[in-house]
Amino acid sequence: MNLFALTPMQESAGQIALAAVLAIAGFGFLLPQPRGRRVAPGIAALIAAAGVFVAWLYSTFGQPMPDIIGTVLFCFFSVGALGFGSVLVAQVNPGRGAIAFAFVILSTCGLFLLLAAPFLMAATIIIYAGAIIVTFLFVLMLSHAGGPSDENNRSREPWLGSLAGFAFVGLVLFSLYLSHGGPDSASAAESLKTTQRLPAQVLTADERNTLLAAVEKLDTVETQLAGDNVPSANKNRVAEDFEGIHDQIGTVVGSTTLSRDGSVLTRLEKVPMRPGEKLSPLRTDQQAKTVIRDTLEIRKLNEEAFKDLSNNLLDDKTKKSLPTVKAEYHKLREELVLLAGVGQLPARNVGNLGYILYADHLLAVELAGTLLLVATIGAIAIAQRKGAVA
Amino acid sequence: MITLWHYLAVAAALFGIGLVGFLTRRNMITMFLCAEMMFQGVAINFVAFARYHGNLQGQVFVLFIIAVAACEAGIALALFLMLYRRGKSLDASTWQSLRETGVPPAVDTEPLEIEVKVEDEHLAPAGVRPKHIPTEEEAARV
Numbered sequence: 001m002n003l004f005a006l007t008p009m010q011e012s013a014g015q016i017a018l019a020a021v022l023a024i025a026g027f028g029f030l031l032p033q034p035r036g037r038r039v040a041p042g043i044a045a046l047i048a049a050a051g052v053f054v055a056w057l058y059s060t061f062g063q064p065m066p067d068i069i070g071t072v073l074f075c076f077f078s079v080g081a082l083g084f085g086s087v088l089v090a091q092v093n094p095g096r097g098a099i100a101f102a103f104v105i106l107s108t109c110g111l112f113l114l115l116a117a118p119f120l121m122a123a124t125i126i127i128y129a130g131a132i133i134v135t136f137l138f139v140l141m142l143s144h145a146g147g148p149s150d151e152n153n154r155s156r157e158p159w160l161g162s163l164a165g166f167a168f169v170g171l172v173l174f175s176l177y178l179s180h181g182g183p184d185s186a187s188a189a190e191s192l193k194t195t196q197r198l199p200a201q202v203l204t205a206d207e208r209n210t211l212l213a214a215v216e217k218l219d220t221v222e223t224q225l226a227g228d229n230v231p232s233a234n235k236n237r238v239a240e241d242f243e244g245i246h247d248q249i250g251t252v253v254g255s256t257t258l259s260r261d262g263s264v265l266t267r268l269e270k271v272p273m274r275p276g277e278k279l280s281p282l283r284t285d286q287q288a289k290t291v292i293r294d295t296l297e298i299r300k301l302n303e304e305a306f307k308d309l310s311n312n313l314l315d316d317k318t319k320k321s322l323p324t325v326k327a328e329y330h331k332l333r334e335e336l337v338l339l340a341g342v343g344q345l346p347a348r349n350v351g352n353l354g355y356i357l358y359a360d361h362l363l364a365v366e367l368a369g370t371l372l373l374v375a376t377i378g379a380i381a382i383a384q385r386k387g388a389v390a
Numbered sequence: 391m392i393t394l395w396h397y398l399a400v401a402a403a404l405f406g407i408g409l410v411g412f413l414t415r416r417n418m419i420t421m422f423l424c425a426e427m428m429f430q431g432v433a434i435n436f437v438a439f440a441r442y443h444g445n446l447q448g449q450v451f452v453l454f455i456i457a458v459a460a461c462e463a464g465i466a467l468a469l470f471l472m473l474y475r476r477g478k479s480l481d482a483s484t485w486q487s488l489r490e491t492g493v494p495p496a497v498d499t500e501p502l503e504i505e506v507k508v509e510d511e512h513l514a515p516a517g518v519r520p521k522h523i524p525t526e527e528e529a530a531r532v
Contacts, residue, residue, distance in 0.1 A: 088420070089410055138419055164410075168409060
């Protein structure tokens with residue numbers, strides 16, 4: 001049997017297992033023990049584990065890096081978080097552990113910022129700054145000065161504890177690998193890559209640009225609809241302009257008169273094999289479903305608005321008045337802008353967080369407030385000294 | 391390009407390191423910090439998913455996590471204070487009488503290394519009484 005003829009899944013599982021074993025060895029050596037710990041082999045094993053972990057990350061999820069700054073910042077903050085976290089776990093002195101924890105928090109806040117969560121970054125820094133200072137106070141107040149002690153220089157089952165922790169991490173990473181595209185997915189992985197970006201891609205950049213260009217054109221052309229009637233000399237030009245916009249929107253959302261699917265629907269939805277067959281979406285997540293719904297809505301609006309405008313221009317019997325047509329185009333414009341912005345987080349992070357918090361999660365906010373109140377009362381009740389002299 | 395999966399992997403590793411610390415360390419304050427680190431791992435997961443789906447629900451979840459972590463910090467530190475008053479130690483094993491019935495107690499077999507302080511025989515540090523207390527005769531001779 002050829003030992004090197006491994007499937008990608010076995011290879012990946014092997015890499016994860018190697019990283020886990022190295023990390024277990026590292027913490028097994030580094031955790032404080034009364035006979036003294038072995039720092040050099042421990043650190044070496046931890047660095048090796050980190051190396052294998054990074055290699056696995058790169059070989060599984062890595063791509064050519066177009067976003068150099070983002071990648072560098074991500075590496076910086078994640079190495080900071082994991083490194084200082086290891087220091088916190090392995091540090092004998094709890095005061096130094098608290099300092100390492102402060103750096104873990106700062107690194108995590110950097111990751112929050114990279115993930116477009118500036119309010120959470122600020123909130124975490126403010127709250128944990130207080131928590132760390134209080135912890136510091138406790139360390140100074142409660143720990144015995146000088147000399148080894150039971151709580152700092154002994155560990156509870158260092159090898160078994162590391163085994164439990166890193167076996168868990170290994171399983172999580174392996175399930176990440178499986179969810180990422182499955183074991184035999186050389187081609188499937190390629191098609192999935194576009195959906196794995198941050199944020200997930202529902203609209204391509206081309207589609208977004210097409211929609212925004214259509215909105216812009218709509219704004220310029222709309223001035224020709226001023227007044228109650230279009231002058232007959234202009235009718236042909238106006239009809240051409242609006243037909244152009246209709247087609248442009250149609251390339252993205254599809255069109256029933258031209259009987260074709262737009263690029264959004266062909267990407268997100270399977271094309272029905274037989275007429276009348278139900279469409280089954282390729283992507284079933286909430287975001288894709290919303291986009292499909294909005295796209296169909298826009299397609300309908302686009303058709304209706306264009307039909308009404310043509311009827312108006314042709315002086316059809318059933319024509320609607322020009323202001324009605326204009327109102328239809330206004331609605332279409334709003335929907336187009338909304339669709340073009342799908343998948344982007346709102347720029348007003350704090351305002352929108354507050355809105356969601358109090359619109360969708362009001363009960364949870366009340367419960368969290370109650371929990372804080374109960375915790376305050378509980379802390380006072382626990383910490384008070386019974387029979388103390390006032 | 392950094393994908394969602396990178397953030398999930400880093401968050402899992404952070405959670406795992408916190409878990410190891412919580413399981414093995416015996417200082418209650420360090421255990422508490424390790425639990426907070428596990429919270430941070432979960433928070434990264436939530437924020438990454440919020441970015442991935444392009445909505446703010448994940449960030450709202452993290453706000454609640456922060457609220458719960460604050461409650462936990464308050465209760466835990468009050469508890470440490472009370473336990474320290476009773477046991478005069480931050481060692482979690484002091485309270486192993488609370489363990490499940492039928493489980494043998496954990497006994498520390500290896501002795502701790504005790505640092506022997508060599509004190510200067512001639513110069514007493516300021517504020518500390520010298521070990522050699524002069525007898526009455528000596529005191530009279532001075």
